[in-house]
Amino acid sequence: MTVPATSVETRFALAKTVAREAGALAFHYFQQRETLVIETKRDLQDVVSIADREVEQLIRQRFAEAFPTDGVLGEEYGLEAGTSGFTWVVDPIDGTSPFVNGMPNWCISIALLKEDRPVVGVIYAPCHDELYAAADGLGATLNDRKLTLDPSRNIRNAVTGIGANNHVTPAFVAGIVERLLEAGGNFIRNGSGALMLAYVAAGRLVGYYEPYMHAWDCLAGYCLVNEAGGWSHAFPARGESLVKGAPVLAAAPGAIEDLRRIAGI
Structure with a gap:
């Protein structure tokens, strides 16, 4: 089924804006990570903090304001079903362990599903100010530079x-x-x-x-x-x-x- 371009493109633009806003909030917490209370989930390597929860709350709020009938699935607060056929899939801080240990290897991850197919993908790495963005049929970019994979790269000459x-x-x-x-x-x-x-x-x-x-x-x-x-x-x-x-x-x-x-x- 073809997804109407405007419905995806409008959400794509919002996802990029929200990713940067969420990244700014997460980076604020990153700069004061010594004050965060760290909790464990499944094991001592699976951690969560108020930063994860507040960033996800911000993302959910922004999507609810703009598209109240969209569903949202987030790591911290689970699935809230919608009726539009679109579902946002969110990890507020992927790489919480690097985050709480002062390493830059963490990001905000936002996907959009149309039914069961990802039609938008936005990943923002605040420590590097890198915004990776893609939408169905529109290609992928890094800070607005088009990304195209090199077919000559393989497991032996790359990582x-x-x-x-x-x-x-x-x-x-x-x-x-x-x-x-x-x-x-x-x-x-x-x-x-x-x-x-x-x-x-x-x-x-x-x-x-x-x-x-x-x-x-x-x-x-x-x-x-x-x-x-x-x-x-x-x-x-x-x-x-x-x-x-x-x-x-x-x-x-x-x-x-x-x-x-x-x-x-």
């Missing part, structure tokens, strides 16, 4: 991002890393899956794989990678599947087959 969390065993992740290294590749992990997906779209990484990831971590990055000319493994975004995790893999053209084989996808 792959790898993610891990306590939803999968250390042995499983170790197997992924072992297969990547045996195939002649190399990897990094910076603590923010959303930001590493943006790096794939920008050509800084040739691919990103995480065995278990949530919609708010990956859907904005998927839109960016796809619009930059890359490929992404389908994420189940319909019904209850939207709030559950799934494997995430995105790649530049020259790395698709190698990374699918390494990931077993």
Whole structure:
């Protein structure tokens, strides 16, 4: 089904504005992070603070004001269903662990679904003042510079991002890393899956794989990678599947087959 261009473009413009506003609030908290009360969720590596909650509240408020019938799914406050057919998918601060430890590897991630398909992806990295933005059929940009992936880049002449969390065993992740290294590749992990997906779209990484990831971590990055000319493994975004995790893999053209084989996808 074709999505009316104006309905997506209007929301796309809003997403970029809201991402910068949310980023400014998050950066304010980042500068005074020593005063934040840090709470744990699933384990000691899965943390949250008032910054995450207030940034998500701000984003929700802005979308409710402009598009009150849109749904919103956020990491901190869950799913609020809408009736418009559009659902915003938000991670207020992806990379909270780097955030609270004073590292710049965190971002604001905003995706827009039309039914179950990501049609807008915006990721803002405040510490670098980098705004990654993409919309269905409009391409992807970094600070308004068009992003187009180089097909000559592959796992052997570039770097792959790898993610891990306590939803999968250390042995499983170790197997992924072992297969990547045996195939002649190399990897990094910076603590923010959303930001590493943006790096794939920008050509800084040739691919990103995480065995278990949530919609708010990956859907904005998927839109960016796809619009930059890359490929992404389908994420189940319909019904209850939207709030559950799934494997995430995105790649530049020259790395698709190698990374699918390494990931077993």
